[in-house]
Amino acid sequence: MLHPFDDPDRVYQVLVNEKQQHSLWPRDVRVPAGWSPVFGPDTREACVGYVEAHWTEMRPASVRAAR
Numbered sequence: 001m002l003h004p005f006d007d008p009d010r011v012y013q014v015l016v017n018e019k020q021q022h023s024l025w026p027r028d029v030r031v032p033a034g035w036s037p038v039f040g041p042d043t044r045e046a047c048v049g050y051v052e053a054h055w056t057e058m059r060p061a062s063v064r065a066a067r
Contacts, residue, residue, distance in 0.1 A: 004029065012047040013040030019060035022051045 004010065004026050011027040015035040025031065027041040039050040057064060 008044050010044065011041045012044050013037045013042070014047050014050050014054075019062060020055075021060060022055040024048060024051060 005024065007026075013025050013027050014037070015023045015025045015031060016038045017023075017035050022038075023035065024044070024047050025035075025037075031037060039054075040047055042050075
């Protein structure tokens, strides 16, 4: 049995928090407080592609702003 976050056959969405960090999230799992959907629902592959294209700076927004 695959972990729900690793199952390639599930439907996913991409979430973002206030620090502009991204998370791949199964569509049927409740979105945690402080996170908002920004892409999906779609395949795991499409969601991973979105994250790779849009989350190019891994440092939290607060750290980037402090520079």
